[in-house]
């Protein structure tokens with residue numbers, strides 16, 4: 307009797323959870339289906355390599371594509387070394403005291419700060435205080451800053467997975483702390499650190515708010531010629547094409563095409579992270595951990 | 596005592612935060628001899644042995660008072676560099692912990708970080724250390740295979756070879772055979788007996804027979820205190836303290 311009712315609960319639970327998963331998957335499928343079917347028609351070599359033409363009603367998205375690539379790279383250059391360094395310090399050097407607990411809490415809270423707030427902060431810090439002006443550099447740094455909390459947290463997790471025995475083994479042989487970290491901790495942690503960082507950066511690549519005031523331009527016919535230039539970016543271009551353009555209905559296919567390119571870009575980054583993590587796991591098993 | 600004293604603990608108290616793990620330890624470690632430390636689980640054996648090469652400093656909030664001497668010099672003193680000390684006092688851990696590198700690289704690592712650059716010299720020393728650790732014949736054809744593909748006993752001897760390569764003066768073993776089968780255990784024990792000719796050895800063990808087989812001196816620890824210390828054969832035949840007797844006859848522990 308009892309066994310019977312618990313079987314039913316088991317059955318209900320299983321299907322309820324399965325329904326949740328199915329629902330989430332369904333939403334994803336609908337979003338993709340919508341964007342792909344409406345965007346694929348416009349994608350062509352010209353679309354990817356031409357600037358917008360005729361009052362942004364024709365042509366392509368080349369400057370926006372390049373702009374997004376550049377800011378993403380700068381965000382990565384800032385977030386990856388800074389985030390890794392910070393994580394190494396927190397996990398390997400810092401003592402567990404009130405101060406480090408406070409810093410960890412702040413980092414966690416930073417990841418909850420709305421992206422528009424990062425945008426404002428970027429204006430104050432990079433555009434004005436650092437005199438970068440509204441530029442690729444300012445916007446890239448702002449995105450990098452936004453990615454930092456994720457990068458730090460992921461890097462710390464990666465460091466924690468390296469067995470303590472590796473560190474102790476090296477130290478007991480007379481390695482300095484840095485030698486033990488460099489030779490026996492980082493080689494096993496870096497792939498995991500990078501995986502986290504890439505996921506964070508791919509998220510940032512699709513953000514509009516942080517670049518809105520820090521360097522993204524409505525329309526520029528040419529690609530930027532230095533890191534101090536303004537730039538076009540895919541997410542901002544998409545925003546303009548869907549809400550600010552004088553003929554939104556006419557340019558709808560361009561908007562969908564832009565969305566598709568952006569999604570493919572983000573997915574490529576995520577895929578790279580997934581592949582890296584997969585390789586890492588495989589290696590982990592070979593290590594017998 | 597017959598042998599010269601190499602290391603000495605004088606009135607050592609040790610705390611993990613507020614929790615006291617060692618109380619008033621006095622212990623002499625003789626040169627070119629094996630000193631065994633025995634006692635029930637949690638009595639502070641690992642804690643003590645890790646003080647001898649200052650590995651306790653990795654634990655946050657660790658507090659140590661008293662003196663630990665190596666050749667008459669206090670190694671806890673602030674002017675002594677822990678890194679230099681660990682090159683003189685090596686350690687082999689309970690669980691074999693080879694690096695996930697090749698067998699060769701495992702042994703070469705300690706040499707490289709100590710600044711040895713000459714490839715020929717490194718190779719010479721690696722081979723010599725593997726021979727001393729009675730491992731050479733088993734691995735000479737696979738020096739560049741991963742160390743993680745070795746058996747537990749081989750891994751532990753590799754860790755010993757790794758430690759020997761940097762030519763320490765004292766070697767600390769914390770339950771080196773705890774995860775090994777009887778045959779591997781026998782090999783490691785034979786090795787320890789061989790090594791004592793050139794090195795000063797301290798070994799923590801749970802295994803009374805092992806202490807009896809390999810050690811010259813034994814210290815019995817109980818709840819953070821050293822209850823009894825003496826020549827191994829005396830301790831195992833005529834223990835002075837009731838607690839020691841109970842422990843070595845297997846009445847508790």
Ligand SMILES: Nc1ncnc2c1ncn2[C@@H]1O[C@H](COP(=O)(O)OP(=O)(O)OP(=O)(O)O)[C@@H](O)[C@H]1O
Nearest residue numbers: 611614616635636637638639640641642643654801
């Ligand atoms: N890192 C630590 N932080 C806090 N307390 C610790 C720490 N390591 C050990 N202790 C405590 O100190 C006491 C002695 O531990 P220790 O590891 O030295 O015992 P042991 O004699 O080596 O035991 P075993 O035979 O089980 O290895 C134990 O009560 C243990 O709980």
Ligand SMILES: [Mg+2]
Nearest residue numbers: 640641642769
């Ligand atoms: Mg122990």
